[in-house]
Amino acid sequence: MSNASQKDATRLSTTARSLPIALLRVREKVMERFRPMLQRHGVTEQQWRVLRVLAETPDIDMSALAKAANLLPPSLSRMTRGLEERRLIITARAAGDGRRTSLRLSESGAALITKVAPESSAISSEIEATVGRDQIQNLIDQLETVLDALENAKA
Amino acid sequence: MSNASQKDATRLSTTARSLPIALLRVREKVMERFRPMLQRHGVTEQQWRVLRVLAETPDIDMSALAKAANLLPPSLSRMTRGLEERRLIITARAAGDGRRTSLRLSESGAALITKVAPESSAISSEIEATVGRDQIQNLIDQLETVLDALENAKA
DNA sequence: TGTCAATAATTAACACGTTAAGCAAAACCT
């Protein structure tokens, strides 16, 4: 009965709507725990995703970065302008292809990662402790299964 | 091996990050299927959520509506201005409390619901057929479990 | 009853989400 108080606002006919809403709510509750920390460090959730990808994959181009960080190219274009002005990243035309932009972390960008990453991990651990490690692994597994099913559906 | 091609972009250290990202990706894949239909009818995903809540709960106020539709009050404030200009909803000061705004569907708002709801259901059914009804129910159950765990954590 | 605190909603400011359109470099082709 832990969720009895939610039921009033939650009851909306079809399962159609339930899955998107359920995903939205859980995501929000999870991100709620990360946001204050990211804000203290002056980065948004999306900027943090981009920086993390760059930490693991230097000299990636815009398209691949957008895909890896789950952002649309226009959002990434706007964002990288700001990140470069703040000297957190460095951009350059790609070697063999004049259309591509190659991105990497600056030293201060890398320093930011070093500062924030442990705090991020700590929050994740808290969440695992709260929800249960198995619950979460299980949920992630199912999410991946559903994702695969949706991606391989066109056939 | 259905997701082998994703692995490159997906491998980013901790599970910390995995849950938010997994939720984001699934939600995006799901919404991808609804968006073109909603766009044909001239409403955004969020507007559709609001209209649906109003269809089920007339004379609800802003705060309760925001909660039920999972929007923040400022987003809802902006949105209702537009929806009222388009004559899809009607707003009025609440009876006993001059601070509250009471909202309800107009007749054309209700007509829109009648037109769109079946198409929405059809898409949901397609998704169920693609992914498997049990998979989806199972996933929703787990999402609710995790949500409860996160909500009852403060104690 | 008049002041003060709490609540409901809005506005403001900035960043991202989404679609469509535009531009420059590359690949394709014959």
Added chain:
DNA sequence: AGGTTTTGCTTAACGTGTTAATTATTGACA
């Protein structure tokens, strides 16, 4: 090589997400 198509990225326009500040009304209570 010259013309076309494709690709990578950007810009534009509009709507939403998020936090902080503001306004109006209500509630508390000395």
